[in-house]
Amino acid sequence: MGGPPVSPGLRDVFVLTGAGISAESGLGTFRDPDGLWRRFDPMRLATPEAFADAPEEVHAFYNLRRQGARAAAPNAAHAALVRLEAGLAARGGRLFLCTQNVDDLHERAGATAVVHMHGELMRARCIACGQGLPWAEDLSVETACPACGQRGGMRPDVVWFGEMPLHLEAIAQALDTSDLFVAIGTSGAVYPAAGFVARARAAGIPTHEINLAPSDTAGLFAQATYGPATQAVPDFVDGLLQTIGGPPS
Template sequence: MEKIVILTGAGISAESGLGTFRDAGGLWAQHRIEDVATPEGFARDPGLVQRFYNARRVQAAGARPNAAHEALARLQADWPGEVVIVTQNVDNLHERGGARGVLHMHGRLAGALCTACGHRWTAPMEMRAGEPCPACRAAAARPDIVWFGEMPYYMDEIFGHLETAGLFAAIGTSGQVYPAAGFVQEATAAGAHTVELNLEPSATVSRFAETRFGPATRTVPEWVAELLAG
C-alpha cells in the first residue's frame, strides 16, 4: 500500500485556539519576529525571548487536539501502509491526538536546547535568561525551536519520505515558508498525488493536483474517511 506523507502547518492547530504569527491580536502581534524568533534576537535580549516562549508554552498546554488531529491519528492507525506526519508546528497536539513518530521540523515548545554543548532536555513551563544546562552547567539554555535563519530538523529524513511517497498532503500551511513550501514539488517529482487541504488557497496552491478548502476540522476528517473507505 502506498506511503502517505502529510505536512501540517499552523492552520491545523488554529481551531484549537493556537494562533499563527499572521493573526492579529495574538502573541505574535505583540512582538517583532526579529526580536523573538531569530538567534540575533535571543542574543540581544534572552529574557524577552524566554518570556515569549513561556507564554506560548502555557497557551499550548491549555489547548486541546481537535477533530483534524484525531483524524490523522486514525489514518495512521488504520491505513495499511506507512503514514508519516511532518509538522511545522511546535505544539504537541498531534501526539495528544494519538499520532506517533511526528517529525517536528521546527522544534518543540516542550524542548530545551543548550547552545554550548547541544544537549536537549524537557523544558520546564517557565525558562529564564541564563538558565543552566543540566549536562554542562553553562548558562546557555534556549527553547528547542528552529528560528528564522536556522536549518529545520529532520530534513534528510523528510526528503527521503517525499521521494517514496505515493500521496502527499499539505494541511493548514501558508506555502510561504521554505523549505516546507517546496515539499509539493519534491513529491510531484517523485510521482506522488498531491492534495492541499486549507482554509483558503496557499501561496503554492497551483502546484497541487487536488485542493479542498474549508476548516480543517471538517475537511481533514472527510478526507481521511474517504481514504479509509477506499
C-alpha cells in the same frame, strides 16, 4: 476540487501540517491578518541574534507560547490523522507525519512518530553544551542546564529564522517514496516546506491541499479541500480510508 486522486493500492502517505491544523485548538497562526508575526516582530523574538541581545524578552514570548500550548487540547483534525496512521499501518502502509508546528498536539492526540522540522516548544537546549531535553516549564536567564550546570544558555529547542530546519534528509527520503502528499493548514510561504509540493509533483506523486483558504502554492496541488480543519481533515481521512479499503495486508 474533488476527493483524493488515489488508488486502492496506496500504502505510504506523507502529511505536512502547519499552524492551521492547531488554530481551532486556540493556538495562533503566523501569517494570517491577525497572526503572530503581524503582532510581534520575529526579528526581535525568533532569531539567534535576538536571543543574544535580549534573552529575557525572547524567554517571555516563548514562555507565553509554551503556556498556551499546555492549555490547548488536540482537535478533531489531530485525531483524524491518528486514525489515518492506524488505518495505513493495518494495511502494511505508513503515515509520515511531518509538522512545521512546535506544539505537541499531534503527540497528545496519539500520533506515534511525528517529525518536527522546526523543533519542539516542549523541549529546551543548552547553547553551552548542546544538550537537549524535554521541558514543559518556563525558561529564564537564571535557568541552569541540568547537564552542564551553566546558567543563561538554556533556549527553546525550536528552529529560529536563520537556522536550518531539522530532519531534512529523512523528510526528503519519505517524500520521494510516498504514494500521496497532503499539506494541511500551511501557508505555502515558508521554505523548504513550501517546496515539498513541487518536489512531489515532479516525481508524479498525487498531491492534495487541505486549508481554510488557498495557500501561496495552491496552484501546484492536483486536488484541494477548503474549510475548517476540524471538518475538512476528518472528512478527507474517512474518504481516503474508504478508498484504499479492503482487508489489511
